[in-house]
Amino acid sequence: MPHPLYQPLTGGAGLLTLSDGRFKTARLSVAxxxxxxxxxxxxxxxxxxxxxxxxxxxxxxxxxxRRLNELYGARIVAEVTRLGECQALVLHAxxxxxxxxxxxxxxxxxxxxxLGSMLFRPVLExxxxxxxDVEQEKRCLIExxxxxxxxxxxxxxxxxxxxxxxxxxxAVDRHGTIEGVSALTPASVTEAWKRALSxxxxxxxxxGADIPKDIGDAxxxxxxxxxxxxxxxxxxxxxxxxxxxxxxxxxMDVGQAKLVLGLRAGAAEPDEGVPAMRLMNxxxxxxxxxxxxxxxxxxxxLCYYCQSSYDxxxxxxxxxxxxxxxxxxxxxxxILRQLDAVRAGGFTDEDLESARLSVVNQFRTVGDxxxxxxxxxxxxxxxxxxxxxxxxAKAVEAVTKEQVAAAAQGVSLGxxxxxxxxxxx
Amino acid sequence: xxxxxxxxxxxTGERCWRLRHPSGLTILVDPKxxxxxxxxxxxxxxxxxxxxxxxxxxxxETVVPAGIAHYLEHKLFESEDGDxxxxxxxxxxxxxxxxxxxxxxxxxxxxxxxxxxxxxxxDFVQHxxxxxxxxxxxxxxxxxxxxMCEDSPGRRVLFNLLKALYQNHPVRIDIAGTVESIAEITPxxxxxxxxxxxxxxxxxxxxxxxxxPEDVLAVADRMLKPSDGRRVxxxxxxxxxxxxxxxxxxRMPVASPLFYLGFKDHLPDGRCRTAEELAAxxxxxxxxxxxxxxxxxxxxxxxxxxxxxxxEYFEGPGYAAWLIGGESADPDAVAEAVHAEIERLRxxxxxxxxxxTARNALYxxxxxxLNDVENCGDILVSDFFYDREPFxxxxxxxxxxxxxxxxxxxxxxxxxxxxxxxxxxxx
Numbered sequence: 001m002p003h004p005l006y007q008p009l010t011g012g013a014g015l016l017t018l019s020d021g022r023f024k025t026a027r028l029s030v031a032x033x034x035x036x037x038x039x040x041x042x043x044x045x046x047x048x049x050x051x052x053x054x055x056x057x058x059x060x061x062x063x064x065x066r067r068l069n070e071l072y073g074a075r076i077v078a079e080v081t082r083l084g085e086c087q088a089l090v091l092h093a094x095x096x097x098x099x100x101x102x103x104x105x106x107x108x109x110x111x112x113x114x115l116g117s118m119l120f121r122p123v124l125e126x127x128x129x130x131x132x133d134v135e136q137e138k139r140c141l142i143e144x145x146x147x148x149x150x151x152x153x154x155x156x157x158x159x160x161x162x163x164x165x166x167x168x169x170x171a172v173d174r175h176g177t178i179e180g181v182s183a184l185t186p187a188s189v190t191e192a193w194k195r196a197l198s199x200x201x202x203x204x205x206x207x208g209a210d211i212p213k214d215i216g217d218a219x220x221x222x223x224x225x226x227x228x229x230x231x232x233x234x235x236x237x238x239x240x241x242x243x244x245x246x247x248x249x250x251x252m253d254v255g256q257a258k259l260v261l262g263l264r265a266g267a268a269e270p271d272e273g274v275p276a277m278r279l280m281n282x283x284x285x286x287x288x289x290x291x292x293x294x295x296x297x298x299x300x301x302l303c304y305y306c307q308s309s310y311d312x313x314x315x316x317x318x319x320x321x322x323x324x325x326x327x328x329x330x331x332x333x334x335i336l337r338q339l340d341a342v343r344a345g346g347f348t349d350e351d352l353e354s355a356r357l358s359v360v361n362q363f364r365t366v367g368d369x370x371x372x373x374x375x376x377x378x379x380x381x382x383x384x385x386x387x388x389x390x391x392x393a394k395a396v397e398a399v400t401k402e403q404v405a406a407a408a409q410g411v412s413l414g415x416x417x418x419x420x421x422x423x424x425x
Numbered sequence: 426x427x428x429x430x431x432x433x434x435x436x437t438g439e440r441c442w443r444l445r446h447p448s449g450l451t452i453l454v455d456p457k458x459x460x461x462x463x464x465x466x467x468x469x470x471x472x473x474x475x476x477x478x479x480x481x482x483x484x485x486e487t488v489v490p491a492g493i494a495h496y497l498e499h500k501l502f503e504s505e506d507g508d509x510x511x512x513x514x515x516x517x518x519x520x521x522x523x524x525x526x527x528x529x530x531x532x533x534x535x536x537x538x539x540x541x542x543x544x545x546x547x548d549f550v551q552h553x554x555x556x557x558x559x560x561x562x563x564x565x566x567x568x569x570x571x572x573m574c575e576d577s578p579g580r581r582v583l584f585n586l587l588k589a590l591y592q593n594h595p596v597r598i599d600i601a602g603t604v605e606s607i608a609e610i611t612p613x614x615x616x617x618x619x620x621x622x623x624x625x626x627x628x629x630x631x632x633x634x635x636x637x638p639e640d641v642l643a644v645a646d647r648m649l650k651p652s653d654g655r656r657v658x659x660x661x662x663x664x665x666x667x668x669x670x671x672x673x674x675x676r677m678p679v680a681s682p683l684f685y686l687g688f689k690d691h692l693p694d695g696r697c698r699t700a701e702e703l704a705a706x707x708x709x710x711x712x713x714x715x716x717x718x719x720x721x722x723x724x725x726x727x728x729x730x731x732x733x734x735x736x737e738y739f740e741g742p743g744y745a746a747w748l749i750g751g752e753s754a755d756p757d758a759v760a761e762a763v764h765a766e767i768e769r770l771r772x773x774x775x776x777x778x779x780x781x782t783a784r785n786a787l788y789x790x791x792x793x794x795l796n797d798v799e800n801c802g803d804i805l806v807s808d809f810f811y812d813r814e815p816f817x818x819x820x821x822x823x824x825x826x827x828x829x830x831x832x833x834x835x836x837x838x839x840x841x842x843x844x845x846x847x848x849x850x851x852x
Contacts, residue, residue, distance in 0.1 A: 021459070022457070022458070022459040022460060022796075023796050024437060024792050024793060024795055024796055025792075025793045025796055049732075061716075061722065061725075062717055062718075062719070062721075062722045065715075065716045065717035066717040066782055068717075068786075069711075069715070069717050069782040069783060069785060069786040070781075070782050070785055071785075071789070072785045072786065072788060072789025072792070073785065073786030073787065073788070073789035073790045073793075074789065094793070095789070096789045096792045096793055100436065100437060100789075100792050102436075102785075102788065102823060136725060136726070136728075139728055139731065140731040140732050143680070143681060143731045143733075143752060144731070144732065146680035146681065147679070147680050147681070147733070147752060149678065149679070149680055150578050150579070150679050150680065150683070151577075151579075152576050152577075153573075252678050253677070253678045253851055254576045254678070255572040255573075255575045255576050256569060256572035256573045256575075256576055287514070287519075288510045288520065288521070289510045289511060289513070289514035293510075297566060298508075298566075301562060301563075301565035301566050302565075303566075303569055304566055304567075304569035304570040304573055305573075322569055322572075322573050323569070324569065324572075350514075350515075353515075354514030354515060354517070357514070357515075357516070357517030358514070358517055358519065360517065360536075361517040361518070361519060361535060361536050361537070362519070364461050364462070364536040364537075365461060365462045365534065365536060367461060368460050368461055368462045368634070368798055369796065369797060370796065
């Protein structure tokens with residue numbers, strides 16, 4: 001994977017380029033990073049979806065989509081994600097590389113131009129987003145929030161995070177709330193757009209075989225033209241130790257119960273303990289050979305999945321499992337027993353080395369897809385110098401057995417959430 | 426000696442290699458220079474639709490419990506001395522497997538020690554080991570997997586649709602089976618299925634990414650045990666053109682109704698569509714229900730669909746359907762609008778500009794899909810199982826004629842072939 005080239009654009013904005021001839025597509029992403037805030041989240045969340053609808057030259061969704069189809073199915077993708085305690089509003093433009101156009105058209109730079117135009121010069125009526133568009137995107141966003149309940153595993157994980165981090169920005173849903181979205185008006189959304197542009201940290205990530213030198217120009221000019229741009233600082237609230245264990249049981253008409261444990265990891269960026277925690281997570285529950293998979297699923301046959309995941313930006317670990325309700329308590333005990341074993345160094349060198357290989361393998365694969373490489377560097381937005389996946393792999397290679405045990409000792413249980421069927425079994 | 430055949434993808438320069446190994450196995454290799462990772466998939470033409478088999482070419486048909494192909498996939502990971510995941514753990518490869526309607530696939534990706542991981546893959550898939558005890562133990566895990574799937578509204582709405590579309594074809598049976606059906610599975614049945622369908626002549630190995638054909642051949646020569654020349658003939662289901670029932674509905678805890686409107690594609694001879702036909706089927710769907718279509722704009726404006734709306738052509742041997750689905754407060758109104766739009770297109774025809782933009786979109790999507798090492802391996806497997814040349818769809822899309830799309834529209838998407846599946850919020 002080529003080394004990224006980073007250049008600051010103006011205050012609080014930066015462009016990262018990844019030149020890479022292997023790919024058949026060009027990809028340009030622009031991300032506005034804003035502090036997660038329960039009062040602002042809904043208005044910010046609607047913006048990417050509203051902005052990707054149209055732009056000056058193609059003032060309606062259908063004409064714009066038609067233009068993108070002409071450009072060999074180029075895609076403008078809107079996304080709202082969470083990075084630590086930031087709400088990231090992201091637009092990606094993805095198109096085939098000009099080399100593959102059937103009639104020699106210029107595709108990639110046409111898409112970059114569309115993206116710049118969408119962000120800075122959307123279609124406005126009397127200085128505000130068109131009421132019809134706002135209403136349509138409000139409905140879609142509300143339905144998106146409502147449908148979070150459909151995917152029970154994700155829903156349960158989300159509920160456990162909220163339980164663990166109650167009152168912290170991390171608990172705010174990246175899409176806002178149904179009430180918040182319902183209350184939006186063309187004026188309040190337009191106001192949010194202006195506020196986002198003037199206060200967000202802005203990251204541009206350009207990927208492709210032949211990235212034009214002037215790829216950041218439109219964005220530089222757009223940002224420079226804002227009268228009072230004053231990018232905010234990012235200050236996440238890191239809780240290193242849980243003071244209590246919050247418990248909740250929710251009942252729904254489901255056949256399989258979901259048990260999710262929320263833990264404070266004790267290490268978050270930019271702590272030195274992050275690589276050890278990454279390795280600890282893989283050893284405990286990050287692979288199909290992990291202690292949790294082998295013991296809770298294979299040995300005890302308690303569940304179909306039992307996995308752990310680690311958010312290094314917030315210092316939170318989740319362990320989730322699909323179990324029969326009558327086995328949930330046993331599964332929880334076994335999960336905590338496995339965690340205790342790691343704390344006491346009760347794992348073999350072989351276990352540790354296979355976890356390490358798996359993490360390193362995963363990092364080395366990051367560069368093989370534009371989407372994963374893009375996400376990787378977006379996740380590095382708060383580091384002064386972004387680290388490459390190779391550097392992260394090296395850091396994990398250097399972690400010792402003692403450091404892994406120490407990382408596990410720093411982990412504390414803060415929440416236990418169970419989604420279970422309506423009839424107690 | 427077997428020789429590699431080079432296959433060049435005209436428009437993208439993608440180059441892959443094909444070999445019929447003396448053991449009977451077809452091997453496909455797609456080297457992707459500069460990539461760190463490699464991906465290997467070893468697959469058999471055996472999925473949930475294979476519900477019966479004949480032992481040793483005999484006349485007597487053994488009918489097997491639903492979900493057995495998937496069960497076999499789980500059990501194959503075990504051997505007398507431990508499971509395959511433990512062996513992969515030593516090489517750092519990330520391994521998995523899946524069972525679909527028409528295939529079972531074992532796969533891994535890695536950035537190092539490809540030959541060792543490939544050896545593990547070829548070894549464990551060729552060495553079944555089942556006992557009463559290990560087979561019984563798996564019932565708990567798979568039972569949980571089945572419950573998890575039953576809780577997924579997205580899966581329910583699709584499987585209900587297939588039941589409504591198909592009268593006889595086994596694609597209407599759930600891949601994982603039921604808690605009851607998997608309770609009937611025995612080691613003898615597993616061995617019977619294994620020896621019938623895991624014949625190398627019925628299988629394919631595809632490797633893509635950081636790999637050269639000779640790397641794969643060296644491991645294959647060492648590891649592959651020649652299979653007898655027996656080919657497995659898939660039973661062709663007697664499936665009429667018409668849908669079994671026009672509408673099915675069930676209730677689950679969902680926020681708003683989920684739906685799939687499906688149009689059965691009539692393939693009576695058990696075959697798959699050719700690359701050209703498939704390109705036409707995809708372009709037709711883009712024109713009818715893509716995001717640039719008038720139908721999409723209208724339904725969005727009327728508040729009948731949201732961002733979850735989408736359309737795809739779903740296919741396998743002897744079954745295929747155009748699927749249009751998403752969430753809607755009124756799925757029946759969406760279905761009516763789709764039927765009306767099909768009638769309009771039939772009446773007014775497809776304009777040259779509409780054809781051109783939809784064709785470009787398909788071509789661009791296919792070119793972009795080659796970025797992904799794993800996707801390339803999966804495409805090679807599908808193209809092989811569906812009797813298409815590797816990556817043939819890209820050339821077919823580039824060379825597609827408007828007539829092929831018009832013909833596809835004229836001959837298909839009839840009301841009698843349609844079914845609507847709805848999952849509504851529980852009361």
